[in-house]
Amino acid sequence: MSAGLYMRDLRIAAPGAAAPFVRIDAHVPPGQVLTVMGPSGSGKSTLLAALIGSLPPGFRLWGGIALNGRDVTDLPTEARRIGILFQDPLLFPHLSVAGNLAFALPRGLRGGARAATIEAALEEAGLGGFGPRDPATLSGGERSRVALMRTLLAAPEALLLDEPFARLDVARRAQIRAFTFDTARARGLPVVLVTHDPQDAEAAAGPLVPPFGH
Template sequence: MLTLSNVSLTLNNEYLIKDFSAEISAGKVLAVMGPSGVGKSSLLAYVSGTLAPEIQGSGSVTLDHTELTQVATEQRRLGLLQQAPLLFPHLSVMENVLFAIPREVSKSLRREQAKAALASVGLEQHENKLPEQLSGGQQARLALIRTLSAKPQALLLDEPFSKLDKALRQDMRELVMKAVCTHQIPAILVTHDEDDARAMAFQTCYLSGASNT
């Protein structure tokens, strides 16, 4: 369970978000919608511990009874998918996935897990390529399995499908939902697309100014 309680964000002493609360169960997706500049991405940044210094945040974020606001960013075990895949351009497809797998896993098992992850999204024949040699859809799939290979306990999805065409968008929605259900992790999806919310979310919150519904 990922729980946000009375989360508020302010910029220049004005509220972006005020007293936002939500509960996201394992295997479920909460969609957060609203106009640009209302604080949707900043909400994810507060959860992940990467909030811009000019924005002040308050409120509780708990994941399985752990108060994340008291935990260092790199120890929060959250997976983040954004508009751009943010792959390491100098690393091969295989190396991008290997980089994400926890270091406590043995070298041989890490490679076995990486191969299985690539096969799960049809990239097993591309492991030696660089990211720039992949199509946009392939890069998106690689970004997803790299994120999942880090074994996150929750997913934060910041407009991850916005640069994909309609067919690829549907494929990626299905892949992400399959991952959320299979791994039984909660997820927050920030999107401008009503179709994303309808296809994925068990609940949708609409942000407008310093309010939410």
């Protein structure tokens, strides 16, 4: 099996339903963005929940999920090495920007090395010197960049995007979308984007599939 994220005949049924409402069979190689596009209620977020290991009780899952040669279908979320970004950046309001980034780092990384890793991430995101800032003082685009870097500092092997650009204004959306895709590709991460926005799909420049078909 080659590198990347595999969804092998993945099917998901809602509680009490006989037939699956999510069906997908796909391989996302390193550096590629697979876009799953469909209307609200079509199962896009349910698919991401299955990939991250957070399907609500009662949902049934068939098929398999593999990442870089590891079968992760039955692993807990923290063991899958899959990161996710949501519409809301979900920064911790009681922590500084640097504190938010530090949350993703291993405990064994301490002192100067820890501070240098955080500052390097901020520099990469064009936010050098923002470490002491309160997240409440950041713009929507700045919060999105901090959320992305925090996710990447946890060293995921794949990245899931649950419409993370939807709440940004048009000018910021294009900028943050490009930054997110470019950063993920530079790290060789397979990416799954769910969206209802055709512009997201066009910018992703990868395969496009519905959540309910092969």
